[in-house]
Amino acid sequence: MTRFTRLAHADPLDAPSPDVPPAPGLQRAGARLPVEEYSRRLWQRRWFVVAYATASNSVGYERSFLGQAWQVLTPLLNIAVYYLIFGLLLHTNRGVPNYIAFLSVGVFLFSFCQSALVAGSKAITGNIGLVRALQFPRAVLPVSTTLVSLLQLLFSLIVLVPILLISGVAPSLRWLQIVPAIALQTLFCLGLSFTVARIGSRIPDTTQLLPFVSRVWMYGSGVMYSVQVFAQGHPSWVSTVLTNNPGYVYLALARHALLGVPVTAMTWLAALAWGVGTVVLGYLYFWRGEEGYGNV
Amino acid sequence: MSEPAAETREPTVVVDDVHLTYRIVGKGKQRGGAAASLRRTLLREPLPGQGSVRAVRGVSFTAYRGEAIGLIGPNGSGKSTLLRSIAGLMAPSQGTVWTRGQASLLGVAAAMMGGMSGDQNILLGCLAIGMTPDEIIEEYDAICDFAGIGEFVHLPMNTYSSGMGARLRFAIAAARTPDILLIDEALATGDAAFRRRSEARIRKLRDEAGTVFLVSHGLGVVRESCTRAIWLENGRIVMDGPADDVVDAYQEKHDPGERTARPNARSGVASRAQEPSSV
Numbered sequence: 001m002t003r004f005t006r007l008a009h010a011d012p013l014d015a016p017s018p019d020v021p022p023a024p025g026l027q028r029a030g031a032r033l034p035v036e037e038y039s040r041r042l043w044q045r046r047w048f049v050v051a052y053a054t055a056s057n058s059v060g061y062e063r064s065f066l067g068q069a070w071q072v073l074t075p076l077l078n079i080a081v082y083y084l085i086f087g088l089l090l091h092t093n094r095g096v097p098n099y100i101a102f103l104s105v106g107v108f109l110f111s112f113c114q115s116a117l118v119a120g121s122k123a124i125t126g127n128i129g130l131v132r133a134l135q136f137p138r139a140v141l142p143v144s145t146t147l148v149s150l151l152q153l154l155f156s157l158i159v160l161v162p163i164l165l166i167s168g169v170a171p172s173l174r175w176l177q178i179v180p181a182i183a184l185q186t187l188f189c190l191g192l193s194f195t196v197a198r199i200g201s202r203i204p205d206t207t208q209l210l211p212f213v214s215r216v217w218m219y220g221s222g223v224m225y226s227v228q229v230f231a232q233g234h235p236s237w238v239s240t241v242l243t244n245n246p247g248y249v250y251l252a253l254a255r256h257a258l259l260g261v262p263v264t265a266m267t268w269l270a271a272l273a274w275g276v277g278t279v280v281l282g283y284l285y286f287w288r289g290e291e292g293y294g295n296v
Numbered sequence: 297m298s299e300p301a302a303e304t305r306e307p308t309v310v311v312d313d314v315h316l317t318y319r320i321v322g323k324g325k326q327r328g329g330a331a332a333s334l335r336r337t338l339l340r341e342p343l344p345g346q347g348s349v350r351a352v353r354g355v356s357f358t359a360y361r362g363e364a365i366g367l368i369g370p371n372g373s374g375k376s377t378l379l380r381s382i383a384g385l386m387a388p389s390q391g392t393v394w395t396r397g398q399a400s401l402l403g404v405a406a407a408m409m410g411g412m413s414g415d416q417n418i419l420l421g422c423l424a425i426g427m428t429p430d431e432i433i434e435e436y437d438a439i440c441d442f443a444g445i446g447e448f449v450h451l452p453m454n455t456y457s458s459g460m461g462a463r464l465r466f467a468i469a470a471a472r473t474p475d476i477l478l479i480d481e482a483l484a485t486g487d488a489a490f491r492r493r494s495e496a497r498i499r500k501l502r503d504e505a506g507t508v509f510l511v512s513h514g515l516g517v518v519r520e521s522c523t524r525a526i527w528l529e530n531g532r533i534v535m536d537g538p539a540d541d542v543v544d545a546y547q548e549k550h551d552p553g554e555r556t557a558r559p560n561a562r563s564g565v566a567s568r569a570q571e572p573s574s575v
Contacts, residue, residue, distance in 0.1 A: 023307050026394035030384025048423035055409050055420055062411040129406035132385050134424055135398065208330045294386040295319070 032290040033137075042137040049140050053147035060148075075156035078111070079104050079163070086224040095229035101167045101259055104160055106223040109182075109254045112153040113189055113247055114214045119145040120193025121200035121207050124293050131294050138293045139286055142193040150186055160258075169259060177257035184275040185250040191278030194286035201289070201296045221247030246274040308476055308507040309359040309382060309399065314391035316352040316377050316531075351377040353531035354391070359524075364508040366518030366539055368546055369528035375511045378528070379478050382509065397475025397506065400425070404469045410454035414445060414464055417453055421468035435471050442497070443467035444490065463490050470497050477505040481512055515543050 021027065033041065061067050082103055086092045093099035123141040124131060131138065157178075165171070200206040220242060222230070227248060231239035242248055249270045255261040352374040359365055367375040380386040383399045407424035408417045418439055422432045440449055443464040445456070453461055479498065502508045502521070512518055518525055518539055525542035527535040535542050 021394050022310050022312065023394075025396050026307065026310060027396070029382055029393035029395045029399060030387055044428075045423070045426070047429055048420075051420050051423050052407070055412055055416065059409050059411045127406075130424070132380055133401055133403050133406040135384055135400060136424070136426065209334060211330060212334065291387045294380065295389075 030135075030291055030294075032287070035284070035287055038137055038139070038287055038290070042139050042143075045136055045140050048136070049144050049147065052140070053144040053151065056144070057148045057151050071152065071155040072159055075108055075111070075159045078107055079159075082107055082224055092225040094225075096226050098167055098169065098259070101164050101169055102226075102255065103224055104163045105254050105258055106251050108153065108156040108160055109185070109251050110218055110221060110223045110247060111156070112149055112182075112185060113192070113250070114218065115149040115152060116146050116189035116193050117196060117214055118207070118210050119149055120189075121196040121210050123193060123197040124201035125204065125207070125296060128294075128296055131296075138290055139194065139283065142197040142286065143190065145197075146186070146190045146193045149189065150182075153182070164258060172260070174256075174260065175258055178254060181250065181253035181257055181271065184253075184271045187275035187279040188246055188250065188271075191275075191280070191282030194279075194282035198286050198289040201293055217245075217247050221245060221251060223247075223251065244270055246271075246278070249274060306361045306396070307358050308361050308363075308396045309509075310394040311355055311357050311359075311378075311382065312392045312394070314352055314355050314378070314381060314388040314393060315350065316374070316381055316386060317389040318349045318351055318377075320348060351531055352381070352388075355528070355531070355533055356391075357526060357533065357536055359507050359509070361506045363524055364502055364510065364522045366522035366525040366543075367509060367511045367528060368513075368515065368518055368525055368543065369534075370550065373528040374531040375528055376480055379480055379509060379511055382476070383478055395476055399476035399478055400472075400474035401478045401480060402469045402501075403465070403480065405465050408453065408465065408468075411452055413452055414443075414449035414456070417464065418449075418468055421465070422471060425469070425472055427472060439467045439471055442470075442493065459487060459490070466494055466497075470494075470501060473501055473504040475506050477501055477508045479508065479510045479512075515547065519543050 032038070058068065061070050064070060066073065079100075083100060087099050087103065093102075096102050120142050123145045124138065127141050131141075196206060196210065221227075222242065227239070227242045231242060243252070249267055252261070252263050252267050253271055256263040256267075351372075355374075355378060367378065369375050377386065379401065381388050381393050382395065383401050384393070384395070385401070404421040404424055408421050412420065415436075418436060419432060422435065422439075423429075427435070443449075443460075443466075445460050445464055448456060448460060449464075453464070456464070499521070508522075510518065510522060522539040524537065525535075525539040525546075526533055527542050527546050535545055
C-alpha cells in the first residue's frame with residue numbers, strides 16, 4: 001500500500017515533523033515566504049498598492065459636501081487653530097522670526113508622521129475583510145496607508161507655498177532640498193507603519209493609545225516652538241535628546257530647505273539613519289508576523 | 297469511500313488535525329474611549345468579554361486532483377473558517393494544512409469600494425486578486441460583458457442594485473483560475489439568466505482548477521456539483537464520503553421532513569437565491 005491510500009483514510013499523517021510535507025509537491029498553506037521572495041511579491045503588487053491608496057484616500061472624502069476640497073481645507077484650518085493658540089495666546093513664538101511660516105512647515109510635516117502612525121496601526125485591523133479574503137503580502141496594507149498619508153502631505157504642500165510667499169519667504173533653489181528630506185521622512189514613516197501595524201493587529205487598544213503618544217511626541221519635537229530657544233537654560237542632554245528625535249530631525253530639514261534655518265551635516269545623517277534603520281527593522285518585524293494577520 | 301488505484305490519485309490538499317481558535321477581544325462594539333483603554337492597559341485589567349471561540353477542532357482529510365468537495369453543516373460549524381485556513385488566510389492554532397499550488401477564495405468584495413465607479417472597481421478588484429495591468433487590459437471587456445451591467449460600469453457602485461453589484465463582483469472574482477478553487481456560498485447570485493451563466497462559469501473554473509471546495513447550504517447544489525461531501529458540526533467532521541451519501545445522512549438528521557429527491561434536486565438553489573451572497 002502506498003502512503004496515498006493511508007492519506008485517504010483521514011488520519012494519515014505519519015510525517016515525521018510538521019515541516020516535512022506528507023507527499024512531494026505539497027506546501028504548507030499560508031507559509032511565510034523568505035524575505036527576498038516576499039519582497040518580490042510585494043513589488044509585483046505595487047499597482048494594487050497605488051490603486052488601493054488613491055481609492056481609500058478619495059473615498060474618505062466622498063460623504064462630505066466639499067469633497068476633495070477638504071484635502072486643502074484641513075491643513076489650512078489646522079494652521080489657523082495652532083496660530084491662534086500658540087502664536088497669539090501662548091506666545092510660544094518667542095525667538096522665532098516669521099512664526100506663521102515656521103509653524104506651518106512644522107504642523108504639515110509633523111502631521112505626516114502622526115497620520116502614518118495612526119493609520120498604520122489600523123492597517124491590518126481596518127482591512128481585516130481583505131486579509132481574510134485574499135492572499136497577498138500583507139505589507140501591501142501599511143505601505144498603502146503610508147502612501148495615503150504622503151498624498152495628504154503633498155496636498156498640504158500646495159497650501160504651504162502661498163503661505164510661505166505671503167509671509168515674506170523668498171523662493172529659492174534651496175526649496176528643492178525638501179525632496180530628499182521628505183523622501184527620508186517617508187522611509188521613516190513607512191518603518192513606523194510596519195511596526196505599529198503588527199502591534200495594532202495583536203493589541204487592539206494600540207489605536208486608542210497612539211493619539212496620546214503622538215501628542216507627546218509632537219510637543220517634544222518643536223512643532224510650534226524653537227527647540228534651540230527652549231533648550232537654553234536646560235541641561236545639555238535635553239537639547240541632545242530633543243534634537244536627535246526623528247520628529248525634530250525631519251522638521252529641521254524641512255525648515256532648512258524652505259525657510260533657510262541652518263542645519264549641520266549631522267542632521268542629514270540622523271535623518272538618513274532614522275529613515276533607513278526604521279524602515280529595515282520595521283519591515284523585518286512586520287514580515288515575521290505575516291502568518292498571523294488573518295487571525296486577528 | 298471507494299478507492300481508485302492509489303497511484304493515479306494526486307493529493308492537492310492535506311488537512312492534518314487542524315484546530316482553529318478565534319480570539320475575541322471586547323464585545324465587538326465596546327470601546328469606552330481613550331482614557332478607559334489607557335487605564336485598562338496600565339492596570340492590566342482584563343478586557344470585558346475577552347475569550348476565544350474554537351471554530352475548528354481537529355479536522356483531517358485529504359483532497360485529490362479532480363475532486364469537487366462540498367462542505368456542509370449548520371451555521372457556525374466551522375465551514376468558512378476551514379476554507380480560510382485552506383486558503384492560507386488564517387493560521388491554524390494547531391495542525392497543518394498542506395496544498396499543492398495556491399488555493400484561492402472566490403471573492404473580491406472586500407477590495408471593492410462603493411464610492412468608486414464600476415470600472416475603477418474592476419481595476420481595483422483585478423489588482424487585488426493579483427492580475428497585472430496588462431492582464432487587466434486584456435480581460436476588461438470580457439469582465440464587463442460577463443457582468444452585463446452596460447452603461448452602469450461608469451457609475452459609482454453604490455448606485456447599483458444588489459444584483460448588479462453581485463454580478464460585477466462575481467465577474468471580477470471569476471476572471472482568474474487558481475490551482476485550488478474555494479467557493480463560499482457564491483452560487484446563484486443575481487437573476488435567473490445570470491445564475492445560468494455563473495453556474496456555467498463555475499463549472500469551467502472547476503474543470504480548469506485542480507480541486508474545488510464549495511461551502512453551501514444549498515444541498516441540491518452540493519449533490520449536483522460535488523463528487524464528495526464533508527459534513528461538519530461544531531468544528532468536527534461528522535461524515536466524509538460521496539456527496540449523495542453524506543447529503544442523505546445530513547438531511548436525515550437536520551431536515552427529515554424535506555428530503556430532496558436525489559437526482560437533480562433544485563430546491564437548494566432556489567433557497568440560496570434569497571440569502572445575501574458573500575462573493
